[in-house]
Amino acid sequence: MVEAAAIGTLLTEIVPGVVILDENSRVVWHGGRLNDCFPLKNGMLAADIFPFALPAAQDQTTTFTTSQSRKFLLRCKPLDLPTTRMTILMLEELTDLLENKDARLACLETIIDSLDEGVILSDYRGKMLLYNKAQEKLEGLVSDRVVGKYLWEAYNYSPELSEHRRVFDSGTPIIAQYRAHATIKGKPQYVTYSTYPIVKDGETIAVFSVSTNETKLKDLLHETLELKRRISDPSSASKERPSTGAMYTFSDISGISPAFRNLIQEAENIALHNTDILIVGETGTGKELFAQSIHNLSKRSKSPFVAVNCAAIPENLLESTLFGAVKGAYTGATDQTGLFEFAQDGTLFLDEINSMPIALQSKLMRVLEERMIRRLGTTTVTPIRCAVISASNEDPQELITAGKIRLDLYYRIARSCLYIPPLRERKDDIAYLLRHFIELYNKTMNKSITGMTDRLRELLLYYRWPGNVRELQHVIENLVIRSNDKQQLLDLSHLPAYLRATLNSQRSTAHSRKNETRPLKTAVSSAERDYILNLLEQSGWNITKTAQQMGMTRQSLQYHLKKLHLRKEEQSY
Template identity: 40%
Template sequence: MDLLLQNVWNTFFDCLLLVNEEGSILDLNRPAARLFSGSPHTLIGSSVFELIPSEEFKKSLQNRKGKTGVPISLGTQQLVGNISFLEESGCYLLALKNITQTQQLQHQIQELHEVMQRFDLILDQLDEGVCVIDQHGKILFYNRKMGEVDLLEPESVRNRRVQDVWNVDETTSTLLTALRTGRTLSQRETHFATNGKAVTTLTKTVPLYMGARKSGAMEICKDISEQKQLTETIMQLQKQNPGESAAPSSLQAKNNTRFHFTSIIFSSREMRQTVEQARRAARSGSNILIVGETGTGKELFAQSIHNESPRKQKPFIAQNCAALPETLLEGLLFGTTVGSFTGAVDRAGLFEQAHGGTLLLDEVNSMGIDLQAKLLRVLQERKIQRLGSSKTVDVDVRVVATINEDPLEAIANGRLREDLYYRLGVVNLVIPPLRNRKDDIPVLIRHFIEKHAKALDVTVEGIEPDVFQFFMNFPWPGNVRQLEHVIEGCLNLVYDERTICFDHLPPILKQKMLQRAIPPAEEQLSRLDGSLPEQIEKLERLMIEQALKESGGNITKASEQLGISRQNLNYKLKKYKFFG
């Protein structure tokens, strides 16, 4: 090979080798010699298969054909080879390209792309809207929350100019202004979205620098529409609650209660014990935890305790912890100061308003765990601190809390702090459910009939025996409250009847009553044995059952379907003890 061709041969960046069919190296250029850590003189004559121990490469070199893109691993280096067969000389020309650095760069680019995707996903989970532009005003990033505020799809905004998305220019766009002036901007504004909803936002816009070079701008936007609404709500609630503006004489005259222990209707031994425990606990100022299912009368007990206690001339204030979100409940309990949040004013919380009296926290297990920790601190220190204030205020308040589930179960499931339970439960009162004190059902029925019959201007002496028996056996998942509502609902349907009967019951209870009263027809048919009169009675029962089912429990319609009078059907229902 003459000198000119040798110079060209050695100037190639790729590694070039000339080998025969046996794989012996006939010639190679300097890049190839460096690849194999030798010199051309020492490598000529050696076997290329020893330098590149690859079966795939060996097969590609022995088929007397050309091949491109042959992958080759050489230690830590990755190569790709192109093989050309030179028919005139019967030799192979190998061109090897080192792609190790290229692959490393591709891997790094892939990793950077994954990092960017990861950051995009993270920023999409923020409750703040984020928009980033480059130095030319093109939108590089626009997250999900910002799209919710502007009612725009993020994908439709990215990679577009600010001016193309919104009708703004360099003087009216906060992003472009921050980019142009290099100043940080903050503002609050209320605008109306395309759906007509008023949206109030706080925005902060900052210029971005890469070293000394200005590279873009970023805007962070927080939607405070909900906080603004909560602020207005808490102010309204604080106006409705008796506060420090009420005259002391009015507080003494009326402490916001309606119930005393005489209001509790019972005859069972279980309730007598619970009421006696409550009377004794009323004499002290210790905190009380009342445990009972929904509808058992927990607030009735709380008011009765207050009215039996030395604090009865002071206010009684009740708050359902499940009725408000935690952010609103905290301000309502502890009070607010000007600047604690947008629109906040100086307002006394329920603890201050109940000073000297009793504060009922209903369904305390619905309160957030973080707020429970703050409540615990107040109970321990007997001091409160309004939101946004560094000043503490002494409070003298007896806390009566209620919970509608087993406290230990609430603790295990993370709904109640264990230390708060011990602080609240200095005295524990457990109100048994109505199904566990059935002796109270008759006196409660009489009480509710007298109470609501007078209000509805009807005269009712009691309830039918079959309905009474059903009431005694029904589990009453809604307890006393459910029983009262059922009685009141029945009295609304009474016309000229003197007693509450099956027809007056709500549909759900009618269905339950029929299910309890009537055994399956198949079971009855299987027992059709005995004398003829007995079989006639069983058949009569089946026909009555079928008529009641088809009429939805309506006795009048069932009697018409059976062709007998309503009175006769009622007689047969009692005779066959359908509701016994």
């Protein structure tokens, strides 16, 4: 029987001897180290081989002694297949089992340390019992320093967030989770993992996690998408903006903080759907970078990406710029194709939509609802096919309260909403981006800078970066330009005088802040987070119910959740 041979071959890798019987208790397969103990042949009855009655047809373990006074452990397991029923007998000599226990343990440890997957084992108290070499590579920690510690001590988080504790208490495994993090050396990693209970005699005695490094796979997927884009549009291989208008992909977005990696993953998921999107973030956080990346990952990637800054165009010209005009519509008007038409089947990116006049917002609302535009000076309507990505550098809820953006327009453009946190809230990303841009400008300027002095690094980490990533990039570019070709470390002498004074001032403020009351905006944000979190926990994270309690729409609450980084699934090992 093919099934019996396959099962038996696999089992002999685990136990010394295997005998498989058919439904008539005849041998259909045997293997392992049994020939010196039992005269085995296919077709023999089990009763002719073993000098005792086999266990009943349920899982059972027993011991027996042969006529040569050799004692064996026998595990009997029935197996029902679609075409037949078999009984598997697994035999192991007890003397071997006892004498080789230490050797087997050593072999097991060697095997675990040889796995490509990371393994963490914790006991009933949450203390780490095992942390293999693959896990060391994934996280940059050392086994000798973490084994014996509580998980929350090793990872510096609250015990209530421990997935190991949750699995231990519930006995239910957590399967196929995704996590993005950085090692202690700042290297980004993307990991899938599952956490399982270890149960003995009906009681959970330990918990283990198996983690797989998906970084190479994720990079390969990005490379494949980029290659596909370049093949379909060879001109995009150059550094010039391609004919579609979008040159950036998600592989160009740099950051390692968990919240930021989750944001990228969310944006990648949104890109796969045909929906209007609102991106919220301060100046310099990379809103257009996200917009272009979404476009290039979407089905519209071969069509135009058209960007317009609503704050840069005079109010009297913005309407004709978006919707078009015909000759004579106003003094000096000529036939003009609007950006909605020009975008065709692609994407129209409306940057700083919060600067759009209220009167024009109502017209935009009608266009998005009807999917039709009417050029200035004509009654003829033209259907539009493009997707719309909008961006705001201010909090939409504050804009709505201040009457600067229409509530109905917000609901229409924010079917999916992405909130890009400012750089000052992503300390891990600041350190990472400092290294990233040094490496970038080393290549473009042919320098060999390896880092910066501790003093300069401290000042840059304390700086609040009002211009966000764009400002940080320009500062590093300036520092590298001002360094000489033989220097390996950037230092304070490379800073422009105005920036040096600003950094020193902000560092002094940061050191004294701990003895002062918090800024009003920070205190309000913290209170808002605590208030919403408390209501969510009371409602069992029922978004609709919580929104009703707060007197707002479900969509408005979801925006606040994204802005405050509140997620029900925030857990750790």
